[in-house]
Amino acid sequence: MAGNFLAAVGASVLNLCAEVGGILMLLFRVLICLLPPRFDLDETWRNLHKMGVRSVPIIVLTAFFTGGIMVIQAAVFVKKFGATSLVGWGAGYAVFREIGPMLLGLMFSGRVGSNNTAELGTMVVTEQIDGLRALSIDPVRYLIVPRVLSMIVMLFLLTILGDVVAIVGAALFGTVLADVSLASFWVSFSQNVHVADVTHGLIKAAVFGFIVALTSCHFGITVKGGAVGVGRAVNNAVVAAALGIVLSDYLLTYALP
Template sequence: MFGFVERAITQVGTTTVRIAREVGGIVVLAFDVLRALFPPTLDGRELVKNLYKMGNQSVPIVALTAFFAGGLMLVQSAPFVEKLQAHALAGWAAGYAVLREIGPILIALMFSGRVGANNTAELGTMTVTEQLDGLRALAIDPIRYLIVPRVVAMVVMLLALTVIGDLVALVGAAITAKAVVGIEFSTFIHSVVDNLKPYDFLHGIYKSMVFGASIALTSCYFGVTVRGGAVGVGRAVNAAVVAAAVSVMLLDFFMTYWLG
């Protein structure tokens, strides 16, 4: 009995210390990145390369997901729209959910799975093959050369993908509205334009910026702290994806509360 309690307490303590160490490491990395940004001395070639790799190549998957997510809003609400004859509010309902919540969260999670995981694996492999030490040995700061361009690219590109995803999701919702409930496009567009405020859009944009920074920092942190070869890289990717998803959900909760 005492052995079980002791093991449980040890487990809780170990996990708490590990989480505290990881959160602390991510915060320190965030400060290092901020310090490197003032004045901005990031490598232009690395930035452009990462913008392309992380952003452009993510557009198809984000667009596909957003289209069906927007459509899903309408499929779920269609029975109530029909029952209450609320055709004029369908666009507003779908737009409100997409712009404020579904768009930023869904695209952030997709981004984390595709770009964040890839980033962790890449940096992790570079860490275990001593490439980061190779940079340091050549008097190059890996934070400025590798991390800062990736963080900037991820924040910028998640923002851009969220804007694209929002638009595609609304298109998906409009097409589904027409197909499932028979709502005309003009009615849907009026519903969106008349009822939604610019702040509804900005609300999601603010979130996506914070989500981008969070995914970037967690994926970079777990990448540069890899230990133990290929197995360690696998563990780091797993930890990065889980940490990013948890942080996105927690940040979404608090930001929704604060932003109103």
């Protein structure tokens, strides 16, 4: 009984080490392709469009209501203590530094990361990756590097867009639910939120994009076992990305100003 338990724990640890090792190996190979940059521009452009432009509606929707939720939660206390001058600052601070990059990162992982894993996994199962290799094309250079770059750039840009929309949402919800005028919201926001708050969140967004990219690509290109394997890989990629986002968020919150 105890032996079985230990064996299961050992197998899980070995499996975890293998996955982390695989991700680090992939990172190494991506870096080799980037120094100096040698990757496919057409494929990068296609991914920027697919991952970024097509994510705009869901990001806008998420961000708008995220800003609103921040104000809904605060509205009770704002009314109780008459702290209307803090609403703009509270919403901006929370959205820019934490809620914006975190929620958008998770949303991005669910929409783009899972799609990426499924796409790469299907390419493995249908021998498209072998097809590329048979044509002397390095799949890392042709498929992975453009995806990694696109995800980093696009999550960064989408977070900027999301931040703006979330603040607009917070201002509108504040006006309707907490009787905070737009002018009061703007004064509170502009006087208390600093550039460092914005950059703090944007650095996080870039790191989250990198994490989503690496995990989704790793689990995609290591798929084994047909359609069932693709499903398992998508699941693993989403879980790993979420874990990576939460852990790195914790570390970055300490490390960044």
